[in-house]
Amino acid sequence: MTDTKILVIDDDPEYTEQAKTLLGNEGYAVKIASNGLDGMEFFRMFEPDLVLLEVLLPQKDGWQLCREIREQSQTPIIITSTRGEVFDKVLGLELGADDYMVKPIDPKELSARIKAVLRRTRLSAQPGSSDVVKFDNMEVSLQKFELRLGGKAIDVPPKELELLYFLASNSNRVYTRDQLLDKVWGFDYLGDSRTVDVHVKRLREKLQGASDKWSLKTVWGVGYKFEVIG
Amino acid sequence: MTDTKILVIDDDPEYTEQAKTLLGNEGYAVKIASNGLDGMEFFRMFEPDLVLLEVLLPQKDGWQLCREIREQSQTPIIITSTRGEVFDKVLGLELGADDYMVKPIDPKELSARIKAVLRRTRLSAQPGSSDVVKFDNMEVSLQKFELRLGGKAIDVPPKELELLYFLASNSNRVYTRDQLLDKVWGFDYLGDSRTVDVHVKRLREKLQGASDKWSLKTVWGVGYKFEVIG
């Protein structure tokens, strides 16, 4: 049923065997790496849908690995650790991990968390995201985190940039406010959908008169879209 | 405006009363069940759009109920519990609940979470069902929510676009005004069928002279059709 691939990076053979059996039974394809270097290598080859990553690793520790994975992909990561330090948790989440678990791990909890994380990240999986979006004289880069209009860099706050990036990278398609809250703000955002309007307005101020080949359009009764002419 | 139904399953009368008042004020239709068996029964009869489910219930506990509901429907479920155990949360999510809240519940948070969950679960029913209808130089897209004539995008209000989309995607077939009200406005629409005439007129203004291969025709004494020549 599921074709989902999970990469487990941990040097405790007993634990990894257990994990492999458990997750295998749940229909996942499981791969084991027992040190940091292998971990990174396998990550590239295996292209997992989720990484289960131990903090304490030979050759290259989990933090480092987490950072490297994040630099090149949005693949969800669950950090595991024998220590239960709050510090670990905070650091892990800061580095872009999606969840955090303390060993020893209850098998039931593990599979539940994996499911939950996959569910979350799949919701926000965006079609066609290649980091930089260009239209005519406009360029939006998430990596550089900037907006360029005719070669000139414009200061744009994070939320506005993310919103513009999302709309532009899915141009001509309408999104409801709720969809935008999901895609840009996150599935667990609690708040009013009018918020989108305000951000659109602030964006429009900055984009005003920049080009006649594209625009941020309102679709009455539906939502917004980034429209490209021609 | 909202016709959304919420089923609250909880045996604490004080809590359910509070919830009923709060959610009622927000425009939801609320039904209360005070034990597990009623809960399942009401779920079937009432067909709610969302279930607010307490874990600790007489007769049949929340976990069991959650599982049963999931077996037969995708209706979103928010689990509530007095304990704040991580275990509960994880188990809840594993059983297919959509969110989890710890009592005592802040009314503001409750309504925010309900909104968020509904938002998430409704995404599949949003515009984006990549339906496009094409005839010659005309293209109607619900995804882009636009009408294109010869490559040029034309602004069309929602109702008009939906009407055109419906007629065009069932081309050459006649529909009475009442049928159109049913299909486009909704089966529960109460109103004058002359309304259709007005919308047809407005559409014709926009479509005027666009092509001779198709047209929005009146069928005298019957209704309208989108006629395609050749």
Add this chain to the structure above:
DNA sequence: GAATTCATTTCGGAATCTTTACGATATTGT
């Protein structure tokens, strides 16, 4: 040419969007 059906126009109310202002929150710089 009378009766019926359709087209067109107008207009107020409703729904939706825009804009503004302000407090809360997060970020930055020192």
Add this chain to the structure above:
DNA sequence: ACAATATCGTAAAGATTCCGAAATGAATTC
């Protein structure tokens, strides 16, 4: 760690757009 700054999100008022009812005029049928 603190203050200064920037961003974010909410609420409310203002502007806009759309919808649908009614009324009148035109077309079609018999």
